[in-house]
Amino acid sequence: DIQMTQFPSSVSASVGDRVTITCRASQDIKHWVTWYQQRPGKAPKVLIYAASILQSGVPSRFSGSGSGTDFTLTISTLQSEDSATYYCQQANSYPLTFGPGTKVDLK
């Protein structure tokens, strides 16, 4: 199975800050990464798919990059509503696997 790791596990930032989350796969997964945002008490929501494609309706301050084993999710200008936990998920092969998550808190 492909293992997904994420770092940092948590980050505290101020409104307007740039936040970068990294996800690493245990083997080459090409561009097959999806990023989700999960707010407390809510189901996960797709932000980015195929490593860098913004899901329809998602604000443009979110962006994704990477290929192979290393991927990043960037929030260019953090907003208060971005306080959430972010997960990466590999879609290269079954079983699909998720990273452990990065919690983004506002200072």
Next chain:
Amino acid sequence: EVQLEESGGGLVQPGGSLRLSCVVSGFTFSNSFMSWVRQAPGKGPEWVAGIFISGTTADYADSVKGRFTISRDNSKNTLYLQMNSLRAEDTALYFCVPYSTSSGWLDPWGQGTLVTVSS
């Protein structure tokens, strides 16, 4: 509007069984790869099982292989998860989620059904 309505969760003793159901509407269920994903309290999502369009091919996470069985009835737009030999670590909110094989995303997600395994 896409709707996914999971049901069948509840409290069960270790070693017991449950059958989850998910009735879907608003998209072509018979053309969709479907998954069950669970999320334990305070933990991240875990993909549990997936089933291809035909219903004859399925895949499972190692943690449930041999204990859980995913199935579908395309005539009823319904997805199932038969869970046997339940363990405390199976306690979670279970979601049925369509999976886009062309884009790699699991979306949309319903409200889930809660399974609690405890004596």
